[in-house]
Amino acid sequence: MAADTTIFHSTRSLKPTCTSKEAIRKGIAEDGGLFVADSLGSERYDISKLQGKSYQEIAQDILQLLLPDYTSEELSSCIKLAYGNQWANNAITPLQQLGNTRDFVMELFHGPTCAFKDVALQMLPQLMSRTKTQHENESDIEKSVMILTATSGDTGKAALAGFADVPGTSMVTFYPEGKVSRVQELQMTTQVGENVKVCAVRGNFDDAQTGVKQIFTNSELNKNIEESANTELSSANSINVGRLVPQVVYYFAAYKQLVERKAIALGDEVEFCVPTGNFGDILAGYYAKMLGLPVKHLIVASNSNNVLFDFLVSGTYNRQRSFHHTVAPSMDILVSSNLERMLYYMCDKDTRLIQMLMNDLQQWGAFEIPENVLAKIRSLFGCGWANEDQIREAIYDCWNKYKYVIDPHTACGFFVMQNIPHDESTPRVLLSTASPYKFPRIVAEALNIEHVQDMNDFKCMDALSKATGTKAPSMLRNLENKTPRFNDVINVEDMPEYVLAQAHNFAK
Numbered sequence: 279m280a281a282d283t284t285i286f287h288s289t290r291s292l293k294p295t296c297t298s299k300e301a302i303r304k305g306i307a308e309d310g311g312l313f314v315a316d317s318l319g320s321e322r323y324d325i326s327k328l329q330g331k332s333y334q335e336i337a338q339d340i341l342q343l344l345l346p347d348y349t350s351e352e353l354s355s356c357i358k359l360a361y362g363n364q365w366a367n368n369a370i371t372p373l374q375q376l377g378n379t380r381d382f383v384m385e386l387f388h389g390p391t392c393a394f395k396d397v398a399l400q401m402l403p404q405l406m407s408r409t410k411t412q413h414e415n416e417s418d419i420e421k422s423v424m425i426l427t428a429t430s431g432d433t434g435k436a437a438l439a440g441f442a443d444v445p446g447t448s449m450v451t452f453y454p455e456g457k458v459s460r461v462q463e464l465q466m467t468t469q470v471g472e473n474v475k476v477c478a479v480r481g482n483f484d485d486a487q488t489g490v491k492q493i494f495t496n497s498e499l500n501k502n503i504e505e506s507a508n509t510e511l512s513s514a515n516s517i518n519v520g521r522l523v524p525q526v527v528y529y530f531a532a533y534k535q536l537v538e539r540k541a542i543a544l545g546d547e548v549e550f551c552v553p554t555g556n557f558g559d560i561l562a563g564y565y566a567k568m569l570g571l572p573v574k575h576l577i578v579a580s581n582s583n584n585v586l587f588d589f590l591v592s593g594t595y596n597r598q599r600s601f602h603h604t605v606a607p608s609m610d611i612l613v614s615s616n617l618e619r620m621l622y623y624m625c626d627k628d629t630r631l632i633q634m635l636m637n638d639l640q641q642w643g644a645f646e647i648p649e650n651v652l653a654k655i656r657s658l659f660g661c662g663w664a665n666e667d668q669i670r671e672a673i674y675d676c677w678n679k680y681k682y683v684i685d686p687h688t689a690c691g692f693f694v695m696q697n698i699p700h701d702e703s704t705p706r707v708l709l710s711t712a713s714p715y716k717f718p719r720i721v722a723e724a725l726n727i728e729h730v731q732d733m734n735d736f737k738c739m740d741a742l743s744k745a746t747g748t749k750a751p752s753m754l755r756n757l758e759n760k761t762p763r764f765n766d767v768i769n770v771e772d773m774p775e776y777v778l779a780q781a782h783n784f785a786k
C-alpha cells in the first residue's frame with residue numbers, strides 16, 4: 279500500500295488533504311471544490327492483465343489504484359455486494375456489436391433500476407458504510423449517515439436501490455408530486471428497505487431541490503440531527519469520488535471485451551461516445567485514459583442543452599441560456615459539475631486558475647479557459663448534440679439499420695456518432711445509459727408504433743415488445759401490479775421537520 283494515503287484535496291486549493299474515505303464521506307470539499315488526487319496517472323494499469331478477468335476482478339484492480347486507503351478485503355466485500363445477482367447480465371456491462379460495423383454499444387443498464395447510475399450507486403453505499411470516522415476515544419459511538427436527495431425521477435430510485443438496508447446508512451428521497459411519470463413514481467414508492475423513505479413534495483423539482491439544499495446549509499438543523507439522532511447528513515451526488523471511480527471500471531471492461539472478440543489487438547486505440555449531462559460518465563473515461571487505457575477520443579454527446587458543445591468549440595462556458603426540457607431528461611443540465619475535475623487535470627493542476635474560473639461562473643454565469651488549455655482538451659474530446667427530432671430519428675435509424683432498440687439518451691450518442699467524422703479503422707463504443715423500456719412511450723412513438731397516444735406506459739412497453747421482439751425488464755413491467763409502500767405528501771416548508779423526524783425514526 280502507498281505510504282501516504284491522504285492524497286485527496288480540493289480542485290480549488292492544495293490544502294487540506296484527506297484520504298479517499300474522508301472524501302467519500304464528505305462528498306464535496308469545504309471550499310466548494312471537488313476532491314481530486316494528484317497521483318492519478320503516475321501509476322498505470324497494465325492492460326495485459328485484463329485478459330480472462332471478470333468484471334469484479336477488474337473492479338478490484340482499478341478501485342485499489344484509485345482508493346488506496348481501502349484494504350483489498352474491504353474492496354472485495356464492497357464489490358461482491360455491489361455487483362452480485364441483482365444484475366441481469368453476468369458481464370455487468372456487456373458489449374453489443376452494431377451489425378457488421380466496428381461500432382459497439384456498451385449496455386450500462388442491467389442493474390436493478392435499468393439505468394447506468396446503478397453502476398455507481400450500487401457501489402457508493404458500500405464504500406460509504408466502510409468510511410469509519412476517526413475516534414478520539416474508543417467509547418464514541420459510530421455516527422450513521424443519512425442521505426438526502428431531491429429527484430426528478432431517475433437518480434432517486436437508483437440511490438434508494440443502492441442504500442436500501444446498507445448498515446450505517448439511511449436515506450430520504452423527495453420528488454415533486456405529480457411531476458414524475460407513473461413508472462418512475464412506482465419505482466420509488468415500491469422500494470423495499472427498512473432504512474429508506476420516499477416523500478412527495480407539493481411543488482416542482484426546483485422547489486424540492488431548493489428545499490434539500492436549504493436543509494444541508496441549515497447548520498442548526500444539522501447540529502440538532504447530529505446530537506439527537508447521532509446522524510450526519512450527506513448527499514449521493516454525482517461529484518462524490520465514490521460515484522465517480524466505479525465508472526472507470528467499465529471502460530476497462532469494454533476494452534477487455536473488444537480484445538476478446540478480436541475487434542482489436544491489445545494496445546490498439548479505441549473511441550468512446552458518451553451521452554453526457556453532469557460530465558461524470560465521460561470523466562470516468564478520462565480517468566481510464568490517465569490510468570493507461572488506450573483511448574484515442576472521448577466524444578461528448580448532448581441534447582438541446584448543448585452548453586458543453588459550445589464550450590468545447592469556443593472555450594467559453596456560458597450557463598446563461600434557456601433551459602430545455604427534452605425527451606432525454608437526465609441530460610437536461612446547464613452546469614456540468616464534474617467538468618471542474620477535467621479542467622483541473624488539463625490545466626496542469628493549477629488550483630488558482632480553477633478557483634478563478636469557478637468564481638467567474640458563480641459571479642457572471644460564465645468563464646473562459648486559456649487557448650492552450652482548450653487546444654489540449656480538444657485533442658482528446660470531440661463533441662456533438664442532437665435536437666428533439668434528431669433524437670427520435672436516431673431511435674428509428676438504429677432500429678431500422680441494426681435491429682437494435684435504444685433509449686432517448688443513448689440516441690443522442692448514436693446521432694452524434696453517425697454524424698461526426700472519424701477514422702474507420704478505430705473501433706467505437708457508444709455508452710448506452712438506459713434501457714429503452716424506461717422511456718417506452720417516446721421509443722414506441724419514434725418507431726411509429728400505432729395508437730401509442732391511447733396507451734398507458736405499461737401498454738407502451740407491451741407494444742414495444744411486440745414490435746421489436748425484445749422483452750421488457752421484469753423490474754419495470756411488474757410495477758403495474760405492485761402496491762406502494764410510501765404515500766406521504768408534504769409542503770416544501772415542512773421538509774426540515776420531516777427530515778428530523780425520519781432521522782429519529784431510523785436511529786431507533
Ligand SMILES: *Cc1c(COP(=O)(O)O)cnc(C)c1O
Nearest residue numbers: 554555556557558559608687711
Ligand atoms: C445521468 C444520466 C446521464 C448523464 O450522465 P452524466 O454522468 O451526468 O454525464 C445520461 N443518461 C442517463 C439515462 C442518465 O441517467
